[in-house]
Amino acid sequence: MKIFQATAELTPLAKTGGLADVSAALSLHLQRSGHDVRVVMPFYDTIDVSGLDIVPVDYLQEVPISIGSRHGHYSVDTVQLPGTGLSIYLLRSPDLYHRGSIYTQHFDEHRRFILLCRACPEICQRMGFAPDIFHCHDWHTGLIPLYLRTIYAWDQLFARTRSIMTIHNIGYQGMFSSDVLPDLDLNGFEGMLHQDDLRSGVINFLKTALLHAHHLTTVSPSYAREIQTDAYGMGLQHLLRGRRDSLTGILNGVDHHEWDPATDTLIPFNYTAMELAGKRACKRALMSELGLTGEIDQPLLGMVTRLTSQKGLDLLHSVLPEILSRRPVMLAVLGSGEPRYEHFFGELQHRFPGQVCFYRGYNNRLAHWIEAGSDLFLMPSLYEPSGLNQMYSLKYGTVPVVRETGGLADSVQQINPQRGTGTGVLFRDYDETGLRWALETALDLYANRTLWMQVMRNGMAQDFSWQRQGAQYEDLYRQLMVRG
Ligand code: ADP
Ligand code: GLC
Numbered sequence: 001m002k003i004f005q006a007t008a009e010l011t012p013l014a015k016t017g018g019l020a021d022v023s024a025a026l027s028l029h030l031q032r033s034g035h036d037v038r039v040v041m042p043f044y045d046t047i048d049v050s051g052l053d054i055v056p057v058d059y060l061q062e063v064p065i066s067i068g069s070r071h072g073h074y075s076v077d078t079v080q081l082p083g084t085g086l087s088i089y090l091l092r093s094p095d096l097y098h099r100g101s102i103y104t105q106h107f108d109e110h111r112r113f114i115l116l117c118r119a120c121p122e123i124c125q126r127m128g129f130a131p132d133i134f135h136c137h138d139w140h141t142g143l144i145p146l147y148l149r150t151i152y153a154w155d156q157l158f159a160r161t162r163s164i165m166t167i168h169n170i171g172y173q174g175m176f177s178s179d180v181l182p183d184l185d186l187n188g189f190e191g192m193l194h195q196d197d198l199r200s201g202v203i204n205f206l207k208t209a210l211l212h213a214h215h216l217t218t219v220s221p222s223y224a225r226e227i228q229t230d231a232y233g234m235g236l237q238h239l240l241r242g243r244r245d246s247l248t249g250i251l252n253g254v255d256h257h258e259w260d261p262a263t264d265t266l267i268p269f270n271y272t273a274m275e276l277a278g279k280r281a282c283k284r285a286l287m288s289e290l291g292l293t294g295e296i297d298q299p300l301l302g303m304v305t306r307l308t309s310q311k312g313l314d315l316l317h318s319v320l321p322e323i324l325s326r327r328p329v330m331l332a333v334l335g336s337g338e339p340r341y342e343h344f345f346g347e348l349q350h351r352f353p354g355q356v357c358f359y360r361g362y363n364n365r366l367a368h369w370i371e372a373g374s375d376l377f378l379m380p381s382l383y384e385p386s387g388l389n390q391m392y393s394l395k396y397g398t399v400p401v402v403r404e405t406g407g408l409a410d411s412v413q414q415i416n417p418q419r420g421t422g423t424g425v426l427f428r429d430y431d432e433t434g435l436r437w438a439l440e441t442a443l444d445l446y447a448n449r450t451l452w453m454q455v456m457r458n459g460m461a462q463d464f465s466w467q468r469q470g471a472q473y474e475d476l477y478r479q480l481m482v483r484g
Pocket of ligand 2: 017018019022168169219252384385386387388407
């Protein structure tokens with residue numbers, strides 16, 4: 001199949017969260033499966049270019065483009081995704097993408113992603129690439145399905161192209177004032193935007209994709225159901241209910257080239273389910289690195305997360321201090337984000353020295369160390385489309401304690417102590433009682449060493465590889481091509 005992937009993030013070049021991991025790993029899987037995959041992302045100035053061999057594409061240099069009244073140019077370079085055989089295309093436009101961060105609050109943020117949405121079909125045209133599947137990820141690429149149906153529809157190149165929008169997170173929709181309408185350059189096709197939104201002065205990029213993509217996916221079966229409800233749909237539930245026959249939930253996968261304790265080059269000791277000594281050594285190394293002074297046999301709870309309300313952090317305020325005061329549990333937190341949460345974890349570290357360590361910031365190596373060195377991993381998410389860290393945790397023998405929502409519900413099974421089955425502890429209701437119960441239960445179970453080892457091995461035996469999850473995308477692509 002000829003497959004085009006359009007994304008704003010790609011590991012390891014530009015990443016704020018799981019979107020980057022999934023765009024990269026899915027593209028790699030598709031290429032390894034023998035498909036012709038073209039991947040395009042913006043060339044941000046934040047990309048660390050050292051060691052990269054960036055080659056300009058000669059027929060894609062200084063291509064003129066107008067976005068509304070702004071006349072400019074874009075160019076395209078190729079680069080090999082580090083550590084892989086996959087070439088990707090970087091969309092170069094310094095005045096839009098040299099902003100010091102992937103996303104901005106600047107007045108022209110919409111233009112940064114309109115350019116991406118316009119350049120992707122144009123790159124196909126200039127390459128003579130007729131994609132069977134145009135796979136768009138999140139709001140940043142949300143106008144592509146509309147553009148394929150309107151301003152580029154004249155081109156027979158796209159006559160058989162099927163577009164897919166994958167919703168990684170419905171909390172981010174790309175909403176702009178309708179003042180930006182001229183910048184969309186719809187040339188008479190304005191009627192294809194959501195008219196009620198336009199009347200109320202809004203243009204919503206994700207919603208536009210939900211209206212016009214041939215098919216919609218999201219990153220777990222449970223989230224596919226949840227986003228059709230008032231509680232989770234963030235205003236898009238009615239539209240999604242209307243398109244439920246074109247909505248598929250496919251759980252994310254884990255890139256085992258990066259996340260496997262047997263081969264991980266970032267962790268201090270490797271280990272497997274058969275030989276777990278390395279995990280204990282990783283725990284000792286992590287404690288020493290973070291200044292955690294408890295006994296090695298005391299449970300160590302890890303967290304690696306963007307610090308936003310999505311991640312359920314509001315539940316922690318009284319529960320964590322209470323449990324830390326009562327039980328000999330250690331806590332290692334890596335994250336950055338909203339100041340109120342950074343403040344909370346900073347205070348917690350201050351109040352429980354040697355028992356809590358909060359590392360504020362982004363640190364991939366430490367993320368691997370925490371996955372490997374912790375006993376338990378906490379994700380009390382308010383909502384979680386898929387979540388990757390709980391799957392990394394399972395692979396690393398680190399037992400997840402999670403809220404039963406979205407991809408967490410689809411990847412973690414409740415422990416049954418009598419039968420020795422299950423892989424983690426889940427709580428259903430988003431409240432402190434639920435979280436307290438889950439943490440107490442997990443800590444009690446941790447004391448039963450035989451059971452705990454069994455649960456660790458149950459988790460390590462799970463298969464969330466892209467081999468498996470990626471095959472579901474391939475099946476979907478084929479169905480769309482046949483169905484038309
Ligand atoms: P989300 O995309 O909502 O942030 P996911 O669980 O899908 O959640 O993916 C998060 C990804 O980002 C994981 O690969 C995780 O290891 C990584 N990550 C999140 N915060 C940090 C951080 N502070 N430092 C390093 N990696 C992080
Ligand atoms: C989003 C979601 C997360 C998901 C990731 C990749 O950021 O919050 O649950 O795993 O996208 O799909």
